[in-house]
Amino acid sequence: MDNTLFGVKDLDIYVVASIIIVFGIAEVIAGYLHRSKRTKSDWIQEVGGFLVLSQLIKPAIVIAVFFIGKTLLPDYLYVFGDWSLWMMLPFYLLIDDVLQYWYHRSAHEYEWLWKYHRPHHQAEEMGFLVSYRNAAFYYMIMPNIWWVGIVVFLGGAKGVALGLILKQLVIIGSHSTIKWDSFFYKHKFLNPVITLLERIIITPAFHHAHHGKSMADNISDPNGNYGNMFSLWDQLFGTAKYTRQFPTDYGLVNDPKDKWTASYFYPVVKSDKSGSEIAADYKRENTTTLEPAKVELEPNTTYLFCQCGYSKNQPFCDGSHQGSKFKPMPFEVKRKTKARLCNCKHSKTSPFCDDSHLKL
Ligand code: FES
Numbered sequence: 237m238d239n240t241l242f243g244v245k246d247l248d249i250y251v252v253a254s255i256i257i258v259f260g261i262a263e264v265i266a267g268y269l270h271r272s273k274r275t276k277s278d279w280i281q282e283v284g285g286f287l288v289l290s291q292l293i294k295p296a297i298v299i300a301v302f303f304i305g306k307t308l309l310p311d312y313l314y315v316f317g318d319w320s321l322w323m324m325l326p327f328y329l330l331i332d333d334v335l336q337y338w339y340h341r342s343a344h345e346y347e348w349l350w351k352y353h354r355p356h357h358q359a360e361e362m363g364f365l366v367s368y369r370n371a372a373f374y375y376m377i378m379p380n381i382w383w384v385g386i387v388v389f390l391g392g393a394k395g396v397a398l399g400l401i402l403k404q405l406v407i408i409g410s411h412s413t414i415k416w417d418s419f420f421y422k423h424k425f426l427n428p429v430i431t432l433l434e435r436i437i438i439t440p441a442f443h444h445a446h447h448g449k450s451m452a453d454n455i456s457d458p459n460g461n462y463g464n465m466f467s468l469w470d471q472l473f474g475t476a477k478y479t480r481q482f483p484t485d486y487g488l489v490n491d492p493k494d495k496w497t498a499s500y501f502y503p504v505v506k507s508d509k510s511g512s513e514i515a516a517d518y519k520r521e522n523t524t525t526l527e528p529a530k531v532e533l534e535p536n537t538t539y540l541f542c543q544c545g546y547s548k549n550q551p552f553c554d555g556s557h558q559g560s561k562f563k564p565m566p567f568e569v570k571r572k573t574k575a576r577l578c579n580c581k582h583s584k585t586s587p588f589c590d591d592s593h594l595k596l
Contacts, residue, residue, distance in 0.1 A: 347520065444483060461476060461477055578592070
């Protein structure tokens, strides 16, 4: 297993460590620590999560892939060893990235997987360390980490090493509070550069929007912008939202503030907070009714109409749709209006009631 890159052994480890140190120092200088709202539990999850992932989970998965590969498919060991770095790099990166897009998207669309990804969205502020904040089990079954092991087994260690450097640069950069893309938005003559860049890689504005608390700010889209390194998949599969702006509120709408032990070790450790999605007795309930909701709506306000039927604040969204394929419908009214909003979720004129509930 030779990961010597450009004549330097373990170059990927040195470069990735340098990227982390540079972003860490830049965030500190930019006042990140001074203004940080992070609790002790946040730090444990992020720093601890990073150490366990890099020192335990990733190496263990690569060892497991080699063990399984040598036992079941010994002829495939280093079978692509004669591929050039420039063939192996796109092979590794493109498959890695599309796997990550669908894994990440599934983590927002399937309730069981959402529970392992949820800690990532409990962060109330951004920072490069947020990149490593997920439950341990989320990483254990992450297809990308297994893909790293498979490509190395097939003889692509150099491609993986260079790919990991590029990936970490983009991922750390897109989670960081150092919003490097803002510089490009401010200067009109740089517009073509950032227009091209944001169509290829994930920029901080693009990814921060994914971490924003609610679509009501017309910037955030917690159920979109799923990409990891390339924005290609979001554009291709219709989940891209470009605003070039940054949310002011990050995190979950209704965060029960689980202890870090529950967030990280779920399902082995469950939350003791009532109503938490990772509490032992949690059950998602249908809150639709066969009566429309009579509400008074104000102009110049973005309302989020619940489409999933799980909100405890019907007919409006309270974030309970996470872990389902639904997302809220933003809407506004032109003048102060008394309205009947659909509460059965069958109206064809949503968010407004069209009496479909009478036919149910
Ligand atoms: S709670 Fe958000 S769409 Fe239902």
